[in-house]
Amino acid sequence: MKIGVIGAGNVGGALGTLWANNGHDVVFGVRDHKDAKLQELVKSTSGKARIASVKDAAAFGEAVVFATPWPATEQAVKSSGNLSGKVVIDCTNPLKPDLSGLALGTTTSAGEGVARWAKGAKVVKAFNTIGAANFGNPLFGSEKASMFICGDDAVAKATVAKLAAELGFDPIDTGPLTTARLLEPIAMLWIHLAFHQGWGPTGHAFKMLRR
Ligand SMILES: NC(=O)c1ccc[n+]([C@@H]2O[C@H](COP(=O)([O-])OP(=O)(O)OC[C@H]3O[C@@H](n4cnc5c(N)ncnc54)[C@H](OP(=O)(O)O)[C@@H]3O)[C@@H](O)[C@H]2O)c1
Structure with missing residues (x-):
């Protein structure tokens, strides 16, 4: 993809x-092409990923991932050009700068903000409820970490669920995009345990149990 x-x-x-x-064919949309870290990143894919402007990367993607700090996300989405019809994966959490809590919530969410700015896109909230250091290793013993997703388009959610499953997660469809109001606080709980309760960045994940 x-x-x-x-x-x-x-x-x-x-x-x-x-x-x-x-x-997958991956293009990173960046502001500074010369950044040495980005060159290293592309090298680690043996040339399978490349770097482009934000607008060109967004135009390239059938799926477009937003993984920007919340305060920069409106500008990032608006710099991305026409996202109509694309699967947009919102990974953001609207954190306060000191990680003490969420800057918005309960009656709206970052996911809904992204959907407002990305007009006509099929926005799916995902990859926000566990630290990034676990994306390459979502197995806890023999258990797969859950990856909660939500969104209003069933086909887009199935696409994102597949991308999560490929990494080894157990994708859980939690409903419409307004469910991001619940998933963003779950991220805050993960962050609280990691950084305020000393559990660290790779030691824990959420697992949904069902009867
Ligand atoms: N860290 C985690 O474990 C984790 C897990 C789940 C969700 N999240 C959420 O995911 C988002 C990203 O977190 P992160 O830890 O990956 O942040 P990060 O390491 O600081 O990376 C943010 C990236 O966004 C880019 N960026 C900033 N402003 C931009 C703009 N206006 N247009 C385009 N790109 C821009 C930055 O590029 P420059 O180098 O040009 O500034 C940088 O590459 C946040 O909303 C966070 O809450 C984080």
Whole structure:
């Protein structure tokens, strides 16, 4: 699949590299092509991923991932050009700068904000409820970590579920995009355990149990 990844930091860098190494065509949409870290990132895919402008990467992707800090996300989405009809994967969490909580929520969500800015796109919230350091290893013993997703388009959600399953996650469709109001606080719980309760960045994940 052609995937544009906007934001090549912890989240975008990890997802893009893993998907490129799994055979997808990945283009990272970046602001500074000369950044040495980005050159290293592309090298780690043995040339399977490449770097382009934000707009070109977004135009390239059948799926376009937003993995930007929340305060930069509106600008990133609006710099991406026409996203209508594309699968847009929103990985963001609207964190307060000191990680003490969410800057918005309960009656709206970052996911719904992305959908407002990405007019006509099929927005799916995903990859926000676990630290990026786990994307390459979502197995906890023999258990696959859950990957909660939500969105309003069933086909787009199936596409994202497949991308999550390819990485080894157990994808869980949690309903319409408004469910992002619930998934973003779940991310906050993960962050709280990692950084305020000392559990660290790779030691825990959420697993949905059902009867
Ligand atoms: N870190 C995690 O474990 C984790 C897990 C799940 C979800 N999240 C969420 O995912 C998002 C990304 O987190 P991260 O840790 O990957 O952040 P990060 O490492 O700081 O990376 C952010 C990336 O976004 C780019 N960026 C910033 N402003 C931009 C703009 N206006 N247009 C295009 N690109 C822009 C940055 O590029 P420059 O180098 O040009 O600034 C950088 O490549 C956040 O919303 C975070 O809450 C994080």
